[in-house]
Amino acid sequence: MSDNPGRRRLDVETRRRELLRAGAELLAAHPDDEIWIDDVARRAGVSRGLLYHYFGGKRAFLAAVVEDEAGTLLAATEPDPDLPPGQQLRAALDAYLTYLEAHPSGYRALYLCAAGSDAQIRAIVENNLRRQEQRLLDGVTGGAPVPEPVRLAVRGWLASLIAICLDWLGNPTLDRASLCDLLVSTFAAVITAAGYAPPGAAGA
Amino acid sequence: MSDNPGRRRLDVETRRRELLRAGAELLAAHPDDEIWIDDVARRAGVSRGLLYHYFGGKRAFLAAVVEDEAGTLLAATEPDPDLPPGQQLRAALDAYLTYLEAHPSGYRALYLCAAGSDAQIRAIVENNLRRQEQRLLDGVTGGAPVPEPVRLAVRGWLASLIAICLDWLGNPTLDRASLCDLLVSTFAAVITAAGYAPPGAAGA
Numbered sequence: 001m002s003d004n005p006g007r008r009r010l011d012v013e014t015r016r017r018e019l020l021r022a023g024a025e026l027l028a029a030h031p032d033d034e035i036w037i038d039d040v041a042r043r044a045g046v047s048r049g050l051l052y053h054y055f056g057g058k059r060a061f062l063a064a065v066v067e068d069e070a071g072t073l074l075a076a077t078e079p080d081p082d083l084p085p086g087q088q089l090r091a092a093l094d095a096y097l098t099y100l101e102a103h104p105s106g107y108r109a110l111y112l113c114a115a116g117s118d119a120q121i122r123a124i125v126e127n128n129l130r131r132q133e134q135r136l137l138d139g140v141t142g143g144a145p146v147p148e149p150v151r152l153a154v155r156g157w158l159a160s161l162i163a164i165c166l167d168w169l170g171n172p173t174l175d176r177a178s179l180c181d182l183l184v185s186t187f188a189a190v191i192t193a194a195g196y197a198p199p200g201a202a203g204a
Numbered sequence: 205m206s207d208n209p210g211r212r213r214l215d216v217e218t219r220r221r222e223l224l225r226a227g228a229e230l231l232a233a234h235p236d237d238e239i240w241i242d243d244v245a246r247r248a249g250v251s252r253g254l255l256y257h258y259f260g261g262k263r264a265f266l267a268a269v270v271e272d273e274a275g276t277l278l279a280a281t282e283p284d285p286d287l288p289p290g291q292q293l294r295a296a297l298d299a300y301l302t303y304l305e306a307h308p309s310g311y312r313a314l315y316l317c318a319a320g321s322d323a324q325i326r327a328i329v330e331n332n333l334r335r336q337e338q339r340l341l342d343g344v345t346g347g348a349p350v351p352e353p354v355r356l357a358v359r360g361w362l363a364s365l366i367a368i369c370l371d372w373l374g375n376p377t378l379d380r381a382s383l384c385d386l387l388v389s390t391f392a393a394v395i396t397a398a399g400y401a402p403p404g405a406a407g408a
Contacts, residue, residue, distance in 0.1 A: 012359070035241075041341050049205075056344065141405055148377050148378050149378060149382065150369060152368045152372065152378065152383075152386060153364075153368075153390060154246060154369040155364075155367055155368060155371055156361075156365070157360075157363030157364060157389065158358075158367070159363040159364050159366065159367030159368075160357075160359075160360030160361060160363050160364040160394075162363065163359055163360050163362070163363030164357075164360040165358060167356060168356065173352050174352050174353060174356065178353065179356075182357065182397070183351050185397040186357060186360065186393075186394045186397045188395035188397070189390075189396065190390045190393055190394065190395035190396055192391070192402055193389040193392070193393035194386055195389045
């Protein structure tokens with residue numbers, strides 16, 4: 001069996017994911033300058049050498065952790081084009097909260113800890129935010145030009161989403177359905193406050 | 205003159221402020237692990253020894269920079285109790301934008317760069333945000349108990365304020381008055397969306 005290339009490949013992927021998850025847990029709990037490759041290797045039950053073999057070094061490893069979380073979150077919250085526009089945001093936010101509950105360490109690693117890391121990691125997070133922003137704007141305007149106040153309001157709402165989710169992870173007083181309602185209703189509220197009116201709306 | 209203690213005291217304060225400003229400019233432009241005390245000293249035109257004499261070391265110096273900016277921003281945006289409640293937020297936001305335009309490096313140092321610093325610096329920023337949050341909540345409820353969705357909405361709006369201001373510093377397409385309008389109107393929108401109704405309002 002161990003000579004089966006498919007099995008070896010699966011083992012490599014599984015091991016790589018275990019290492020990324022161990023990295024996310026450490027990154028969520030400690031600033032990155034306190035994380036040592038030895039801790040990650042010990043937590044994942046592998047040798048330091050194997051970790052270097054997979055990722056090349058500490059900075060590249062932490063970048064892989066953040067990139068993996070960013071990609072998982074984006075994939076999980078892909079808008080469903082078969083839903084009516086009014087329901088797409090609620091469905092995407094519901095998926096977002098499912099990710100949040102399943103990956104609290106990954107979420108904290110992505111949005112709480114990566115902010116102060118090196119330029120490569122900050123660029124991964126910034127790119128992730130830009131893609132979420134573009135999705136939200138496309139959902140609102142259908143690809144039409146976006147007035148600047150609406151763009152700023154959506155960028156701001158995305159920051160509020162992250163701040164609210166990080167707060168809620170540490171203090172989940174509100175039930176999840178009410179949290180989702182709050183996020184849906186504040187999104188509608190801020191784009192309306194920014195002067196956005198859907199095409200064809202009275203007075204638009 | 206140089207033996208006048210008042211004059212010497214003034215010199216010390218002036219020099220200390222020059223050093224803090226040089227630190228804010230460097231912190232705004234570079235992650236803190238790329239900042240070297242030598243750069244700060246050179247930029248402020250003092251010796252490395254004098255900088256250590258004032259602040260004790262690099263971490264303590266960066267903490268002093270962030271604490272100074274946090275304190276300046278809080279003092280500048282103190283609500284004016286003589287204004288009607290509806291105007292207090294606009295006046296405070298106007299002062300906030302005046303600070304932002306006068307201290308772009310300090311603002312970036314406080315909210316963009318300090319996030320990834322050490323625990324002491326993150327605690328200064330977190331404490332600063334909590335105080336702003338409490339002011340906003342007091343302005344809304346007058347000190348009455350705050351429903352959890354309203355608290356989360358205010359925390360989220362504060363994060364959106366920072367994200368919008370950081371974006372606007374790099375891309376000031378919107379004129380300042382329109383930016384202030386956007387911030388005032390999104391605040392009212394999110395607390396309403398969170399279910400807050402002023403005491404005595406119809407249906408409250």
